[in-house]
Amino acid sequence: MAAKVKQLPSRGGTPAEKVYLIEIFKGMAITLKHFLRNLWDNSNLYVRHYPEVQPDIPARWRGRHRLLTHPDGTPKCVACFMCQTNCPADCIMIKAGTRIDGVTEKMPVSFTIDLAECIYCGYCVEACPEDAIRMDTGIYAFTSSNREEMKIGMTEMLSLKGGFPEEEYQKGLEGE
Amino acid sequence: MNDTALTQLQEAFPSATCTQVIDTAVLDVQTDDLTTTLTALKENFGCDLLLDVTGIDYLTYPKPPQKERFRVVYTLRNWRDNLVVQVRTGVSNPKIGLPTASSIWESANWGERECWDQYGINFSGHPDLRRILNHVQFEGHPLRKDYPVDKRQVLMESDSLEAPLKARLASKDTGHEAMTELGTDVMFLNIGPAHPATHGAIRFAVALDGETILANVVEIGYLHRGFEKLAEKHTYNQVIPLTDRLNYCSSMMNNIAYVKAIEKFANIEITERAQFMRVVLGEFYRILDHLVCLAAAGVDVGGLTNYWYLYDEKEAAYDFISKLCGGRLMSTATRIGGMYHDFHEGWEKEMEFHLAAIEKGAGDSQGLMEKNRILQDRMQNVCRFSPEQAISFGLTGPNLRSCGVPFDLRKDAPYYNYDAFDFDIPIGSNGDVYDRFMIRYEEIKQSIRIIRQAMKMIPGGPVNVNDPQVHLPKKAQVYTKIEGLANHFKMVFEGVHVPKGEWYDGYEAANGELGFHFVSDGSGTPYKCKVRPPCFYTLGSFPAMVEGSMIADAIVNLSCLNIIGGELDR
Ligand code: SF4
Ligand code: SF4
Numbered sequence: 045m046a047a048k049v050k051q052l053p054s055r056g057g058t059p060a061e062k063v064y065l066i067e068i069f070k071g072m073a074i075t076l077k078h079f080l081r082n083l084w085d086n087s088n089l090y091v092r093h094y095p096e097v098q099p100d101i102p103a104r105w106r107g108r109h110r111l112l113t114h115p116d117g118t119p120k121c122v123a124c125f126m127c128q129t130n131c132p133a134d135c136i137m138i139k140a141g142t143r144i145d146g147v148t149e150k151m152p153v154s155f156t157i158d159l160a161e162c163i164y165c166g167y168c169v170e171a172c173p174e175d176a177i178r179m180d181t182g183i184y185a186f187t188s189s190n191r192e193e194m195k196i197g198m199t200e201m202l203s204l205k206g207g208f209p210e211e212e213y214q215k216g217l218e219g220e
Numbered sequence: 221m222n223d224t225a226l227t228q229l230q231e232a233f234p235s236a237t238c239t240q241v242i243d244t245a246v247l248d249v250q251t252d253d254l255t256t257t258l259t260a261l262k263e264n265f266g267c268d269l270l271l272d273v274t275g276i277d278y279l280t281y282p283k284p285p286q287k288e289r290f291r292v293v294y295t296l297r298n299w300r301d302n303l304v305v306q307v308r309t310g311v312s313n314p315k316i317g318l319p320t321a322s323s324i325w326e327s328a329n330w331g332e333r334e335c336w337d338q339y340g341i342n343f344s345g346h347p348d349l350r351r352i353l354n355h356v357q358f359e360g361h362p363l364r365k366d367y368p369v370d371k372r373q374v375l376m377e378s379d380s381l382e383a384p385l386k387a388r389l390a391s392k393d394t395g396h397e398a399m400t401e402l403g404t405d406v407m408f409l410n411i412g413p414a415h416p417a418t419h420g421a422i423r424f425a426v427a428l429d430g431e432t433i434l435a436n437v438v439e440i441g442y443l444h445r446g447f448e449k450l451a452e453k454h455t456y457n458q459v460i461p462l463t464d465r466l467n468y469c470s471s472m473m474n475n476i477a478y479v480k481a482i483e484k485f486a487n488i489e490i491t492e493r494a495q496f497m498r499v500v501l502g503e504f505y506r507i508l509d510h511l512v513c514l515a516a517a518g519v520d521v522g523g524l525t526n527y528w529y530l531y532d533e534k535e536a537a538y539d540f541i542s543k544l545c546g547g548r549l550m551s552t553a554t555r556i557g558g559m560y561h562d563f564h565e566g567w568e569k570e571m572e573f574h575l576a577a578i579e580k581g582a583g584d585s586q587g588l589m590e591k592n593r594i595l596q597d598r599m600q601n602v603c604r605f606s607p608e609q610a611i612s613f614g615l616t617g618p619n620l621r622s623c624g625v626p627f628d629l630r631k632d633a634p635y636y637n638y639d640a641f642d643f644d645i646p647i648g649s650n651g652d653v654y655d656r657f658m659i660r661y662e663e664i665k666q667s668i669r670i671i672r673q674a675m676k677m678i679p680g681g682p683v684n685v686n687d688p689q690v691h692l693p694k695k696a697q698v699y700t701k702i703e704g705l706a707n708h709f710k711m712v713f714e715g716v717h718v719p720k721g722e723w724y725d726g727y728e729a730a731n732g733e734l735g736f737h738f739v740s741d742g743s744g745t746p747y748k749c750k751v752r753p754p755c756f757y758t759l760g761s762f763p764a765m766v767e768g769s770m771i772a773d774a775i776v777n778l779s780c781l782n783i784i785g786g787e788l789d790r
Contacts, residue, residue: 052662070587
């Protein structure tokens with residue numbers, strides 16, 4: 045059991061290859077097979093007709109961020125700055141304030157992510173000790189005509205819903 | 221490396237200090253002895269592959285190992301005996317610098333240029349000491365510790381490349397002076413940087429006689445993002461998403477190579493399952509990388525059909541990857557001490573499905589190409605390179621093997637149980653473009669073989685080491701246990717502490733040896749992280765390969781070398 049070295053022959057020179065039509069017809073046979081297979085039914089092709097056909101977004105997908113809330117609607121985030129620290133692109137800006145709803149001591153006053161700088165690595169999700177931020181919205185396309193609009197704030201992120209049922213999301217995290 | 225090698229080295233170089241760092245023999249020499257040491261290593265110790273040249277700036281290093289601020293490191297490999305040697309020397313005055321090694325190895329040309337560009341260390345006698353990754357107008361040397369990471373410069377003028385091209389033309393005996401007598405003249409042509417045939421942003425300037433290239437120079441750096449400077453400002457784990465962007469056609473291989481280098485030095489033993497996972501996924505990405513290369517090269521010779529057969533499967537594979545990693549192109553899948561995710565449920569079936577599809581697609585494509593005389597006439601005996609040339613220019617991976625050199629780290633320095641798998645290392649017989657093209661079909665087949673074997677052998681169990689100093693604790697512990705939370709905090713804020721030291725480690729990536737040279741000051745952030753991208757040295761050989769050929773040949777050659785801008789320019 046081991047790696048063996050194998051020399052590849054340089055092709056060419058046989059009479060069949062020299063009379064190049066034979067190989068051309070063999071090649072045409074291959075293309076013809078594909079042609080016939082795809083002529084009436086091209087569902088065998090993996091390449092999608094995007095955007096008419098949308099891809100399935102799996103539960104582990106690193107999409108747009110959202111901030112999660114407790115059942116009573118208050119944000120889970122405790123403004124601990126872990127996500128901001130772990131972000132390799134330095135694109136999370138949090139301002140912390142005293143918590144008014146009495147759940148814990150701190151909460152974010154503002155929480156902004158600059159999506160134009162975000163590299164969608166998921167490190168913020170990995171760093172969060174409160175499961176307060178996730179990238180499970182399933183949103184993967186985001187465009188804007190100016191940079192300011194690429195910054196999303198707390199209200200927007202709190203209002204986004206998860207794109208997957210909770211079990212599916214948790215299952216995706218398995219083995220983490 | 222065995223102990224005798226170190227003793228032999230010490231005997232051969234009594235004035236040098238020999239030490240061993242993991243598998244590497246490190247020689248500290250005086251500047252005056254540098255050239256003789258390097259020559260002797262090449263001649264007597266079989267170190268004919270110069271892997272990399274890099275500088276180190278000790279300005280802010282705690283208790284630096286030498287009195288000089290700068291040090292230059294040459295990394296050499298004897299590929300036959302699996303011996304890696306690093307030769308280091310202090311630079312007392314960067315303006316005077318060191319004598320060049322470019323007369324010993326061709327690859328030193330680009331390696332030293334980069335070192336000068338990034339650190340401002342001069343190499344006397346160097347034939348072409350210009351900027352390489354940074355623009356000609358750039359001021360300062362960005363990898364010096366006193367160059368601020370956020371300093372910006374506005375660069376307006378493009379480099380005409382006229383002087384280097386004319387110098388190169390003059391240095392060659394092409395007989396072009398006689399052309400004026402025929403009433404004609406050398407034509408200068410610029411190709412790129414945004415030419416479709418360059419597959420990325422690379423710029424070529426050529427001097428032509430008709431369609432024949434007399435001289436060629438390359439300008440790179442259009443995609444230079446300062447990866448190495450950025451890495452110095454991030455913790456070891458934070459750099460992983462950045463490595464995705466090196467060779468973006470096989471992002472996972474960069475992730476693996478990067479963490480493998482750190483784990484090796486920090487003595488972190490990853491689990492069996494993680495090792496097999498890295499084998500399976502590494503080989504899968506090797507296949508994807510080769511699919512890109514073959515498909516694009518096919519298009520460049522006018523065979524578009526080929527592209528559809530190969531890209532269809534590649535597209536399908538992205539569905540698998542996004543299920544596994546959460547992204548299509550950027551995998552960000554490894555962590556120091558293991559993997560971010562285990563495989564998802566049902567991955568074996570999906571993987572087998574993709575392997576079968578790739579076998580079919582690549583088989584059909586090979587059926588169209590291999591014996592086709594048009595392709596043969598287009599590629600055979602074009603841009604030939606001898607094994608000696610290839611080694612001297614520092615080629616690695618499929619490009620080196622296509623020149624007939626059977627060097628593959630998976631065979632010669634096996635890691636992750638590669639010695640337990642049964643597979644072939646294909647090598648070429650002519651060293652021409654055809655071999656560079658066909659070898660990738662064979663490597664795809666061999667990678668499929670390896671994946672199938674690894675899938676049979678992969679054990680169950682965790683994919684991460686259970687050590688809070690190395691890996692983030694499980695989320696359940698973070699949410700519920702104060703100890704888990706404390707470890708989590710420490711890990712995020714400080715990162716993995718890697719012991720103080722300097723080391724090099726290589727990995728057989730899709731395009732060749734992807735190496736990382738680290739300098740650690742004992743903290744959680746690399747003091748220095750230098751990439752040895754295979755493409756960089758491959759492209760360094762490009763002018764020598766294409767001179768004497770036609771423009772169309774050069775284009776095909778470029779696609780068969782599979783130059784990826786992301787890792788070329790970093
Ligand atoms: S995904 Fe990555 S880059 Fe984007 S905000 Fe999160 S940590 Fe930062
Ligand atoms: S989102 Fe999570 S990690 Fe970020 S500040 Fe809030 S609680 Fe901390």
